[in-house]
Amino acid sequence: MNESLKKVIPNSVITALEKRGLKPETFLDAVSADMDKNGELRSLYLILTDKRFILVVSDQSGEMIFSGASPASHRPVEGVGELYQYELSRIANPKILDQVVGGLFMADIDGIETWICRFSGAKMKEMRNFCMTFSCRLTGEEPPEKKRNDVEYCPKCGMPYPEKGRSVCPKCMVKRAIFLRILSYFKPFWLRICGLFLCMIVSGILSSLSPYLTGTILYDKILSKNQEFTETLGIPGNFVLALLMLVLSAALILIIKQIVGVIQGRINAYLVPEVVTKIKGNVFEALQKLSIGFFTRRQTGSLMQRVNSDANEVMGFFIDGLPYLLYNIFTFLFAAIIMFSMDWRLALISFFMLPPLFFISYRLMPRIWHAHGRRSRTVRTLYSLLNDGIGGARVVKAFGQEEYENTRFQKVNDRVRNAEMRVVRYGNQFEIMYSLAREIPSLLVASIGALFIIQAPGVFTYGKLITFLNFLGLMQGPMQFFSNIFRWWASSMNAAQRVFEIIDARPDVMEKEAPVYVDLKGDITLNHVSFGYEPNKCVLNDVSFSVKSGEMLGIVGKSGAGKSTLVNLISRLYDADSGEILLDGINIKNLAFSSLRGAVAMVSQETYIFMGTIAENIAYARPDAGHAEIVRAAQAASAHNFICRLPDGYDTIIGSGGRELSGGERQRISIARAILADPRILVLDEATASVDTETERAIQESLEKLIKGRTTISIAHRLSTLRNADHLIVLDKGELVESGTHAELVAKQGEYYKLLQLQSKALAMRGIGD
Amino acid sequence: MLKEKMKVEDQVLEKQKQVVDDITSVHRITKENSVFSRTDGGFVSLQYTEEDGEIKVYNRITVHRCFPHSDPTHYISIREPEGDGREIGLIDDMDQLPEDTCAMLNEQMELRYFTPKILKVRHIREEYGYSYWDVVTDRGTCRFTVRMGGGSVYPIGKDRYLINDLDGNRFEIPDLYKLSAREIKQLDLFI
Numbered sequence: 010m011n012e013s014l015k016k017v018i019p020n021s022v023i024t025a026l027e028k029r030g031l032k033p034e035t036f037l038d039a040v041s042a043d044m045d046k047n048g049e050l051r052s053l054y055l056i057l058t059d060k061r062f063i064l065v066v067s068d069q070s071g072e073m074i075f076s077g078a079s080p081a082s083h084r085p086v087e088g089v090g091e092l093y094q095y096e097l098s099r100i101a102n103p104k105i106l107d108q109v110v111g112g113l114f115m116a117d118i119d120g121i122e123t124w125i126c127r128f129s130g131a132k133m134k135e136m137r138n139f140c141m142t143f144s145c146r147l148t149g150e151e152p153p154e155k156k157r158n159d160v161e162y163c164p165k166c167g168m169p170y171p172e173k174g175r176s177v178c179p180k181c182m183v184k185r186a187i188f189l190r191i192l193s194y195f196k197p198f199w200l201r202i203c204g205l206f207l208c209m210i211v212s213g214i215l216s217s218l219s220p221y222l223t224g225t226i227l228y229d230k231i232l233s234k235n236q237e238f239t240e241t242l243g244i245p246g247n248f249v250l251a252l253l254m255l256v257l258s259a260a261l262i263l264i265i266k267q268i269v270g271v272i273q274g275r276i277n278a279y280l281v282p283e284v285v286t287k288i289k290g291n292v293f294e295a296l297q298k299l300s301i302g303f304f305t306r307r308q309t310g311s312l313m314q315r316v317n318s319d320a321n322e323v324m325g326f327f328i329d330g331l332p333y334l335l336y337n338i339f340t341f342l343f344a345a346i347i348m349f350s351m352d353w354r355l356a357l358i359s360f361f362m363l364p365p366l367f368f369i370s371y372r373l374m375p376r377i378w379h380a381h382g383r384r385s386r387t388v389r390t391l392y393s394l395l396n397d398g399i400g401g402a403r404v405v406k407a408f409g410q411e412e413y414e415n416t417r418f419q420k421v422n423d424r425v426r427n428a429e430m431r432v433v434r435y436g437n438q439f440e441i442m443y444s445l446a447r448e449i450p451s452l453l454v455a456s457i458g459a460l461f462i463i464q465a466p467g468v469f470t471y472g473k474l475i476t477f478l479n480f481l482g483l484m485q486g487p488m489q490f491f492s493n494i495f496r497w498w499a500s501s502m503n504a505a506q507r508v509f510e511i512i513d514a515r516p517d518v519m520e521k522e523a524p525v526y527v528d529l530k531g532d533i534t535l536n537h538v539s540f541g542y543e544p545n546k547c548v549l550n551d552v553s554f555s556v557k558s559g560e561m562l563g564i565v566g567k568s569g570a571g572k573s574t575l576v577n578l579i580s581r582l583y584d585a586d587s588g589e590i591l592l593d594g595i596n597i598k599n600l601a602f603s604s605l606r607g608a609v610a611m612v613s614q615e616t617y618i619f620m621g622t623i624a625e626n627i628a629y630a631r632p633d634a635g636h637a638e639i640v641r642a643a644q645a646a647s648a649h650n651f652i653c654r655l656p657d658g659y660d661t662i663i664g665s666g667g668r669e670l671s672g673g674e675r676q677r678i679s680i681a682r683a684i685l686a687d688p689r690i691l692v693l694d695e696a697t698a699s700v701d702t703e704t705e706r707a708i709q710e711s712l713e714k715l716i717k718g719r720t721t722i723s724i725a726h727r728l729s730t731l732r733n734a735d736h737l738i739v740l741d742k743g744e745l746v747e748s749g750t751h752a753e754l755v756a757k758q759g760e761y762y763k764l765l766q767l768q769s770k771a772l773a774m775r776g777i778g779d
Numbered sequence: 780m781l782k783e784k785m786k787v788e789d790q791v792l793e794k795q796k797q798v799v800d801d802i803t804s805v806h807r808i809t810k811e812n813s814v815f816s817r818t819d820g821g822f823v824s825l826q827y828t829e830e831d832g833e834i835k836v837y838n839r840i841t842v843h844r845c846f847p848h849s850d851p852t853h854y855i856s857i858r859e860p861e862g863d864g865r866e867i868g869l870i871d872d873m874d875q876l877p878e879d880t881c882a883m884l885n886e887q888m889e890l891r892y893f894t895p896k897i898l899k900v901r902h903i904r905e906e907y908g909y910s911y912w913d914v915v916t917d918r919g920t921c922r923f924t925v926r927m928g929g930g931s932v933y934p935i936g937k938d939r940y941l942i943n944d945l946d947g948n949r950f951e952i953p954d955l956y957k958l959s960a961r962e963i964k965q966l967d968l969f970i
Contacts, residue, residue, distance in 0.1 A: 046821075048893060050919055075923040075946050106860070109847075110893040110949050115820070122839055123820035127890065130946035382968065510927075543947055 014039045018054050022065060025089040035059055037146070040139035042114070042128035052087060053126050055114070057143055062100055064125060066091040075131045103143045105136055107547065112136065116143075134586075137539075141551075187505045191323060194284050201276050205332050208273040213339035215262050215269075220483050221347065222259055224476025231255065233472070273332075281328050288320040288508060295511050300518040301582045302542070314392045315511055319385075319504040326501030330494050337487035344480045352469070355461075355477055358453050359484075362446040369442065370495050377435050377499040384428040385503060391421050436496055443492035451481050518584050524601035529608040530593050531558040531689040531720035533579065538588035540578055548574045550743045551588070556736065558593075558689075561721040563734030565761060570740040572724045573614070576692045579722065580609045592690075610688035614695040616675040620664035623652055626678055627659075630686035642685035645711040647704060648677035673700040680708060684715055691716060693723040697730060705730070728768050737761065806830070808857055808868035815840075815880045823883050825857065827867060837867060842887040845869075848935035855884065894941075894949045895921060900962040910968070912942075916950065923948060932969035940970065 015023075017039045027033065035058040042053040045066060052067040068090035095118060103116040111129040114136060115122060128136055145151065195202055230238040231251050239245050242254070293316055304312070348356040398405065398414050405414050454477060461469040534555040541547045549571045556562045564572045578585050581597050590597045597605060610630065619626055627642055628634040634642075639659065643649040651674055655661045661668050663678075670678070680696055693712070697705040705727075713733065725731050732751070739747040739760045747759050754761035806829070814826040822839045829835060837859060845854035855870040873881055895916035902913040910925045923944040925931045935941045940952040955963060955970065 044893075048889065048918065070919070075921075075944055075948055106841075108891045108893065110891075110947065113890065115822075118820070121820045122818070122822060124822060127893075129893070130944075130948040133946070379967065 017041050018056070018065075019087050021086045022054060022067065022089060026063075026065065026092075029089070029092065031058075031063065038139060038142045040132075040135050042126045042132055042136065044111070044127050044129060046124075046127070048127070051090075053128075055126065055139060057139070057146060060097055062095045062097060062143070064091075064093040065089055075129065097147065101147065103140050103147070105133075105140050114140065137547075138587075187502055187509060190509065191327060191501075191505055194287055195280070195327070198280055198283065201280060205273060205276045205280075206335060208269045208276070209332060209336035210339060212266050212269045212273075213336045213343065215266050216486075217340055217343040217347070217480075217483060219259060219262055220344075220476055220479030222255060222262075224479045225472045226255060228472025228475055229470050230472075233470070277328060277332070281324055284327070285320050285324050288323060289316055292316045292320065292508055292511050295514065298516055299511075299514055300516040301577075302517045303514065305542075312511075313396070314385075314389050315507055318388075319508050322504035323501050323508060325504075326494075326497040330497040330501070333490060334494065337490045341484060341487040344484050348477060348480050351473060351477060355454050355458055358457060359450045359477075359481055362450060366442060366446045370439070370491075373435065373438070374495060374499065377432075377496055378503060380428070380431045380435055381496075381500045381503045384425070384432050385507065387421065387425040387428045391418075391425050394418055394421050432496075432500075436493075439492045439495065443488050447481075447485055447488050451478065454478065454481060518581055520602045521599050524604075525595055525599050526601045526604050527593065527595065529600075529604060529689050531608070532556070532591075532593045533562075533690065533720060533722075534591040534594070535579075536589050536591070538575075538578065538585045538590060540574060540583065540585045542574075542583075548743050549578070549585075552740075552743075552745045553588075554738055554745065554748060556720055556722070558720055559718055560735040561716055561723060561733055563731035563737040564722065564724045564740060565728065565731065565737060565764060566740035568726075569742075571743040572740055573694050575740070576611065576694055576722055576724065579690075580611050580692060581605055608689040609692060610683040610686040610690070611692040611694065612676075612680050612683045612696040613692075614698060616672075616679040618664045618670065618675055618678065620662075622660050622662055623655075623678065624659040626663060627681045627685055629682050634685055638685060639681075642681040643678075645684050645715060646677045646681035647707040647711060648674070648681050651677075673704060676700055677704070677708065680712075684711075688719065690720045690722070693721065693725075695724055695726065698726065728765055739764075806866070806868035808870045810876050810880070813868075815883055817883060823887055825867065835867075840867065842884050842891065844888060844892065847892055848939070848941070851888075855888075892949075894951045897942075897950050897952050900958060900965055903965045903968075905968060909945075912944075914950070921950070923950070934970075940966075942969075 014033075014036055018041070023033050037057045037059060039054060039056045042055065043050060045051040045053065049070055051070045054063075054065040054067070056063040056065065066089075067087045069085045069087045099119050101117040101120075103114070106113040106115060108127075111127060112133055113127045114125045116125060117123065226238075229235065231248055234248060236246065239247060239251055242251060244250050296312065296316070345356070345360065348359060394417065398418060405411060455474075458469070458474040458477060462471060462474060532555070536553050538549060538552045539547060540549040552571075552575065554562075564575065566572050574583075577583055578590060579597075581590075581602075584598065592600065592605070592608070619629065624636070624639050625632075627639050627648075631638075636659075640649060643652055643659075652659055652661070655668070663670055676696065676698075677700065683691060696712075697708050700708065709730065716733075723731055723734065731737065734751065736750060737748065737754055738745055739754070741760065747754055747757065747761055749757065755765065808827065812828040816824055816826075818824050818838065820839075823842075825837045825840045827835050827837065839860045841858050841860045841864065843856040843858060844851055845856055852873045853871060855873060857867045857870065859865045859867060870876065870884075873884070876884070895918040897914045897916050899915040900912070901915060901920075904911045905927065910927055911922070912925060913922050914920070923946070925942060925944050931944075932940055932942050935951075938955040940955060942950040942952070944950070952958070952966070955966070958966070
C-alpha cells in the first residue's frame with residue numbers, strides 16, 4: 010500500500026478493513042472527509058481500488074480542527090462504523106458540488122445522482138484531487154501527476170503553517186523583537202546618537218546640581234555664614250563674593266544647559282524625519298513587492314494609514330521617550346542618591362509610593378496597549394470610509410445620498426472619538442496616579458522635615474530641608490516622564506507591529522531563487538490549470554490549451570466565466586492553484602519577473618492612470634522612451650488626436666487631481682502604453698470595450714499592425730473584435746467548453762455559434778432599424 | 780428576399796427577447812404550483828407548473844438564500860444545479876410552504892450555508908498576523924485560524940458577526956453580548 014495513503018487512513022481503520030476482507034494493497038487512492046450527512050464532525054474515508062469505491066464512516070465523532078491549528082493531542086482510536094462498497098462499473102460522473110462552505114461529493118450510482126459525502130473547506134483541495142483521480146479512473150484517462158505533498162510544519166520551529174501550501178512560518182519570519190528592529194533603523198546614525206546621549210548625561214548632571222546650590226549652599230553655607238566654606242573657596246569671610254560666585258555658577262549651569270539643549274534639539278530634528286522617512290520608504294517598498302491578492306484583500310484606506318501615520322507613531326516613543334529615558338533615569342538616580350545620603354528617613358518618605366506605582370503601571374500596560382490597538386482600528390475604518398466617500402463622490406452626488414454618507418461617517422467618527430477618549434482616559438489615570446505619588450510625599454517631607462527642625466534645630470538645618478524639597482521638585486520631571494513613557498511605549502510598539510506586518514508579509518507570488526532569464530518567443534501552454542481567488546471557490550477548472558508564438562488567441566465567454574482570471578494567471582498576477590503555465594516550455598514560476606514582465610503587456614478593462622503627464626503615463630513601462638516613440642505609440646492607439654487637442658498636449662497632467670479623461674480616452678492611453686512596451690505577448694482584456702465603434706475600428710487597425718509577430722491573447726464581448734483570431738476558446742463557468750478556429754466552431758454549431766448568431770443578427774438588425 | 784431575411788431576423792430577435800425575459804422575469808414558487816420531494820440519491824427534486832401550465836420536472840435542485848443573514852426565511856431562490864444554475868423560481872416566504880417541504884429545503888440550505896454558531900470562546904491567541912481560535916460551537920469544539928488585518932471578521936447584523944477562516948469555513952457569533960465579559964474582551968481585537 011502506498012505510503013501516502015497510510016497518512017490518510019489511520020492504522021486502526023486499515024486493520025478493521027482488513028478484517029472485513031478488504032486488501033489495502035489494492036487501494037489506489039484515498040482521502041478523508043470530515044463531516045457526516047447531518048453535519049456532525051466525523052471522519053469519513055473514501056477509498057478507490059482498482060475495482061471498487063469504498064466509503065468508510067468512522068465510529069468516532071471528532072473535534073473540528075482546521076488549517077493552522079495544531080493537531081489534537083489525543084485522538085480516539087477509530088474503527089469502522091459504516092461501510093459502503095460500490096463496483097466501479099455502477100458509478101459515473103463523480104463530482105464536487107461547491108457549497109458556500111465546504112462541498113459535497115456526488116456521483117451517479119446506477120444512473121441516479123447520489124450524494125456520497127460532505128466536507129468542510131479544509132478538505133476541499135484534497136477532495137478535488139481525489140475526484141480528479143476518480144473520474145480519470147472511470148474514463149480510463151491518465152490522471153494528472155499528483156502534486157507533492159505540501160510541507161505542513163515549519164522545519165525550524167515545528168509550528169504548523171497557518172496556510173497550507175504556503176510554506177511561510179510567521180513565527181520564524183519575525184524573529185527579532187520589534188523593539189530591536191526599530192533600533193536597527195537608527196544604526197547608521199550612531200555617532201549622532203552618541204552625541205545625543207552625551208547631551209542627556211551632561212544636562213542630567215547639571216540639573217541635579219542646581220537644587221544643591223540653591224538649597225544647602227545658599228542657606229547653610231552662605232546665609233548662615235559658614236566660615237569653613239569660605240575658607241575652602243580661598244576667600245575667608247567674604248560672603249558677598251561667595252554669593253556672587255554662587256549666582257555666577259548657577260547662571261553658567263543655566264547657559265550650558267541651554268546650549269546642550271539646542272544641540273540636542275538639532276540632532277533630534279535631523280534624526281526623526283530621517284528615520285520616519287526610511288520606515289515609510291520601507292513600507293512602501295514592501296507594498297510594491299506584494300502580490301495583487303494582498304491589495305484586493307485589504308482596504309485601501311487602512312493601507313494608507315499604515316504607510317503614513319503608523320510610521321510617525323512608531324517614532325513617538327523613540328523620539329519623546331527613549332533619549333530622555335536615560336536622562337530621566339539619570340536625574341532620578343542622582344537625586345535619589347543625594348537625598349538618601351542627606352537624610353535616609355526623609356528619602357524613604359519621598360520614595361515609598363513608587364513601588365506600588367510601578368506595579369500598577371505595569372498591570373495597566375495591557376489595557377493601554379489594547380486601547381491603542383482599538384483606536385488604530387477605528388481610525389483605519391475611518392480612513393477607508395473617507396476613501397470611499399471621496400472616491401465615490403460622483404455616485405454619492407448622483408443619488409443625493411450626502412446625508413446618508415454623513416451619518417455613516419459620523420457613526421465611525423463617533424467610534425474613533427470613543428476610542429480616543431479611552432486612550433486619553435488611561436492617560437489621565439496615569440497622570441493622576443503619578444501626581445499623587447509626587448504631591449503626597451512632598452507634603453509629608455515638608456511637614457516632617459519642619460518637625461525635625463523644630464525638635465532638633467542644630468542637627469537638621471533649614472537649608473537641608475530646602476535642598477530636599479528642591480530635589481523632590483527636580484524629580485517631578487522624571488515622574489511626569491515615567492507616567493507618559495508607558496503610553497508612548499504602548500502606542501509606538503502597537504504601530505510598529507502593524508508596520509512590520511506589512512514589511513514582513515510574504516507575497517503570494519514570488520520570484521524563484523535563481524530564476525531563468527530568457528528572451529521569450531511567446532509560446533504559451535496551459536496544462537490542467539485550476540484557480541480560485543478565495544480558498545476552495547474554483548474560478549477556473551482544469552483549463553488546458555496552447556498558443557504558438559505569433560498567433561492570436563481569442564477568449565470568448567459570458568461575464569464571470571473566468572476570462573480575465575485566465576489572463577491574470579498568464580501575466581502571473583496570481584499563481585495557479587494546480588496545473589502549470591508554460592511560456593516557451595518554461596514554467597512561469599521559474600521565470601525571472603524581469604523576463605516575464607518584459608515579455609507580457611496587458612491592456613485591461615480597468616485602466617489606471619497614474620498621477621503625471623500623459624507622456625509619462627504612456628511611457629510608464631519604458632520611462633526612457635523618446636518623444637518620437639511616445640507620439641508614434643499614441644498615434645497607433647488613435648490617441649494622438651485627442652491629446653493634441655488638449656491645451657497642454659502631451660504635457661497635460663492627468664490622474665488624481667489632474668485633468669479628467671473619458672473612459673475611451675483612458676483606454677486609448679493604456680493601449681498606447683502597451684504599444685510602447687513592445688511586448689512579445691500582448692494581452693488585451695476588453696481593450697476596446699469603452700470606445701465607440703469608429704474608434705474601435707481605428708484601434709483595431711493599429712492593433713492589427715501591432716499584433717503581427719506577437720502572441721496575442723484577446724478577450725472580447727464583441728465577437729467582431731476577434732475576427733482575426735487564429736484560434737478561439739470558449740469558457741463557461743471556469744471550464745473550457747469549446748476550442749478551435751472560427752470556421753471549426755461555426756461548423757460545430759455549439760456555444761460559440763450561438764453567441765455569434767445572436768450578436769451578428771442583432772447588429773444587423775440595429776442597422777436596419779437605423 | 781429582403782422579406783425572408785427580415786423574417787429570419789425577427790425570429791432571432793424574438794429568441795433574444797426570450798432570453799432576456801428569462802433573465803429578467805421572476806417566477807414565484809408557491810405550494811400550489813410546486814411539489815418538492817426527496818430523491819433516492821439524497822437530493823431534492825421539484826415538479827413545477829409554469830405560468831402557462833407546462834409542467835417541468837427537475838431531478839435535482841439547489842437552494843439559495845437571497846438574504847442569508849438579514850432574512851433567511853424569505854426570498855429563497857430555487858435553481859437548476861447544472862449549467863448556468865438558472866433560477867427556476869423564487870419562494871417569497873418559507874412559512875407558506877407545507878411543513879415537510881420546509882424541512883427538506885432547510886436541510887438543503889443548512890448544507891449550503893454550513894456555519895457553526897460560536898457558543899463559547901475558549902481562547903484566542905494572536906500572533907504574527909494570524910489569530911488562532913479555540914471555541915465551542917453548536918457542532919462541538921473547534922479550532923481554526925483566521926488571517927488578521929481586516930475582512931475576516933465582519934458584522935452581519937446588530938451584535939452578530941461572521942468569521943471566515945483560512946479554509947473558507949464560516950462561523951457565526953449570534954449575539955456578541957450573550958458572551959461573557961472575558962470572552963468579549965478576547966474578541967475586542969476584531970470588533
